[in-house]
Structure formats: structure tokens, C-alpha cells
Amino acid sequence: MKRRHFINAGIKASTIIPAVGASMVIPGNANAEDKEASAGNSMERPTPEQGNIVIEKYTEGKPHAGKVFAAIQPHCDDIAIFAGGTVAKLIAEGYTGYMIRTSNDEATGAGKNVGEQVLNNELSNDATAAALGLRKVYNLGYRNHRMEEYNIQEIKGRLIFLFRLLKVDTVICYDPWSQYEENPDHYVTAKAVEAACWQAGSHDYPEQLEVVKPHSVKEKFYFARGPQIVNRVVDTSRFIDKKVESNVVITSQGPGGHAGSALRKSLAAQGKTLPILGNNDATADFNYVKHLMLDIDSQHLRGVPSDKETGKKYGLEWAEAFHYIGPNTSLLPEYIKKNS
Numbered sequence: 268m269k270r271r272h273f274i275n276a277g278i279k280a281s282t283i284i285p286a287v288g289a290s291m292v293i294p295g296n297a298n299a300e301d302k303e304a305s306a307g308n309s310m311e312r313p314t315p316e317q318g319n320i321v322i323e324k325y326t327e328g329k330p331h332a333g334k335v336f337a338a339i340q341p342h343c344d345d346i347a348i349f350a351g352g353t354v355a356k357l358i359a360e361g362y363t364g365y366m367i368r369t370s371n372d373e374a375t376g377a378g379k380n381v382g383e384q385v386l387n388n389e390l391s392n393d394a395t396a397a398a399l400g401l402r403k404v405y406n407l408g409y410r411n412h413r414m415e416e417y418n419i420q421e422i423k424g425r426l427i428f429l430f431r432l433l434k435v436d437t438v439i440c441y442d443p444w445s446q447y448e449e450n451p452d453h454y455v456t457a458k459a460v461e462a463a464c465w466q467a468g469s470h471d472y473p474e475q476l477e478v479v480k481p482h483s484v485k486e487k488f489y490f491a492r493g494p495q496i497v498n499r500v501v502d503t504s505r506f507i508d509k510k511v512e513s514n515v516v517i518t519s520q521g522p523g524g525h526a527g528s529a530l531r532k533s534l535a536a537q538g539k540t541l542p543i544l545g546n547n548d549a550t551a552d553f554n555y556v557k558h559l560m561l562d563i564d565s566q567h568l569r570g571v572p573s574d575k576e577t578g579k580k581y582g583l584e585w586a587e588a589f590h591y592i593g594p595n596t597s598l599l600p601e602y603i604k605k606n607s
């Protein structure tokens with residue numbers, strides 16, 4: 268099954284989404300029971316079982332002022348490729364964002380030797396974080412493509428400390444429950460993040476509590492390049508150029524960087540031009556990411572469908588899809604109010 272077929276599960280093809288409000292719930296395919304559920308407590312916290320998809324749109328007025336997110340990636344290109352639009356949107360809405368990169372990226376990318384690869388990827392990581400407006404970068408430095416050899420307790424301990432120190436409310440990361448992910452750095456990081464989110468709010472790792480307080484992560488935006496549950500589609504139309512920039516500045520690895528200017532040059536050597544690449548290197552790099560990497564050749568270059576096609580299903584120009592897990596709020600106060 269193709270990954271994005273999950274998206275289709277809960278929406279009629281003809282549904283038109285009005286451009287109002289920060290988010291709205293598309294009721295599922297669904298029988299009467301599902302619809303009843305969606306009218307109740309699921310407006311804030313839809314569950315995949317109910318077949319609902321929330322369309323999250325940009326909201327003016329900094330609704331997330333005071334909140335903190337961590338964008339967590341094993342390699343310098345993961346967040347820009349899969350969630351750059353959402354990261355830019357959340358920052359525009361008032362979040363303070365931090366980047367945590369778990370691997371040292373030694374095994375991939377431009378450089379004459381391992382040392383140069385590590386350095387170039389670190390520079391690309393700093394550049395993409397700056398392009399997205401993130402406040403600070405933390406590099407955990409685990410060996411690239413070898414993250415299974417580390418004790419997950421150790422990785423979790425460091426993440427838990429950072430979540431407590433930075434008071435992280437929200438994480439953006441690979442989906443720990445997606446299927447067919449082949450890169451060990453991706454799934455090891457995702458599993459460690461998932462556990463660290465709740466453990467940061469517990470009394471685990473008690474020695475940390477002499478300098479930081481328990482602080483659990485309440486919201487998660489998980490992306491994947493294999494099949495996953497999708498229950499949230501973020502409208503990234505206003506931030507697509509920012510997402511493009513965050514990929515263009517990654518020049519050491521990944522499908523963006525200078526790929527457009529390189530293609531333009533190689534076509535020129537064959538006496539060919541591609542109008543979409545424009546008349547100079549900068550335009551070629553930008554347009555390559557926007558129109559080829561994120562749209563026309565997305566499945567080949569990124570392993571996921573086009574952001575444009577994802578958006579089109581919901582009446583949006585550009586969009587990113589996630590398995591979103593929100594705050595687990597109790598219904599007891601409301602029950603007591605009505606019944607006591």
C-alpha cells in the first residue's frame with residue numbers, strides 16, 4: 268500500500284475546505300458512530316480510529332507565543348525535507364524552536380575525507396536551522412548509520428535532559444511507529460524521542476532533577492517516508508519558499524543544495540535548457556527544490572508524494588502530512604460539572 272493512501276481513508280474526494288480558522292476536522296468515512304464521536308471530544312484531539320483528519324492552517328497573532336518545540340533529526344537534511352514548512356509555520360505563530368541533530372553525519376556527503384564530511388554536514392545543519400529561524404542547534408554526535416550500537420538509555424537520558432532544560436512542549440521528528448523505514452539512525456532516534464517525551468515529565472534520571480525540573484512533551488508531529496497513520500495535514504502554502512530555502516542551503520548532502528545548478532550545467536553541456544531552471548544558478552537551485560524535489564520528482568527524490576499533491580486533496584496549495592499526537596486531557600472535570 269502506498270503511504271499516502273492513509274490520507275485518503277477519511278475524506279471524500281470532492282470535499283472543499285473553507286479557508287477559515289486555524290484548524291478544522293474533516294469527519295471520517297465513517298459510519299454514524301464515528302460522526303458522533305467527531306462531534307464530541309475529538310475536535311481538539313482526533314484519533315485515527317475515528318478516521319478524522321485535521322487541517323491545520325496558519326493563524327495570525329502568535330497563538331503559540333511562550334511555547335517551545337524541538338525539531339529532532341538524525342541528519343542535517345531530514346527536517347528540511349519532510350517538515351520544513353511546518354517548522355517555519357510554528358515559528359511564525361510564536362513558537363521558539365530548537366534543532367537537535369542526533370548523528371554526526373560522518374558517512375554521507377561532500378568532503379575529501381570523513382573529517383570534512385562531518386564539518387560540511389555540520390555547517391549545512393547550522394545553515395538550515397538558521398534558514399528556518401531556529402534559536403539554537405544541539406549536536407549529539409552519534410556515529411552515522413550506526414546508531415543501533417548505542418544504548419538507548421543513554422540517548423534518552425540526553426534527550427530528557429534537553430526537554431527539561433529547554434521546557435520543550437512539542438517535538439517534530441520521524442514517526443517511531445512508521446513501517447519500512449530502512450535507516451537505523453531514523454528509527455533509533457524516533458524510538459528514543461517517543462520514550463523521552465513522557466519520561467521527561469517523570470522522576471526518571473533523578474540526578475538531573477538537581478538542576479532541571481520534570482517537564483513532559485505534550486504534542487508530537489511525526490513524519491515518515493513509509494506507511495504511517497496520518498491524522499493532520501498542515502497548510503504550508505505561505506511557508507513554501509522558506510522550506511525551499513532551508514533545503515537549498517544544505518549543500519553537503521540531500522536532494523537539494525546545488526542540484527538545480529548542477530543539472531542546468533550538465534544540460535547546457537548537451538546543448539539543452541530547461542525553462543523551469545531559469546537563467547542563473549541561484550534560480551536553478553531554488554526552482555529545482557520547489558518544483559522538482561518537492562513536487563514533480565518528489566517520490567523519487569524524497570520517497571514521499573509531492574507536497575503539492577498532498578495539499579491538492581484538501582484544497583490547499585502546499586501541505587505536509589503528519590501523525591499528530593496531542594495533549595491527553597482528562598474528561599473528568601467536565602463529567603463532574605455535569606453530574607455532581
Ligand SMILES: [Zn+2]
Binds near residue numbers: 342
Ligand atoms: Zn536522514
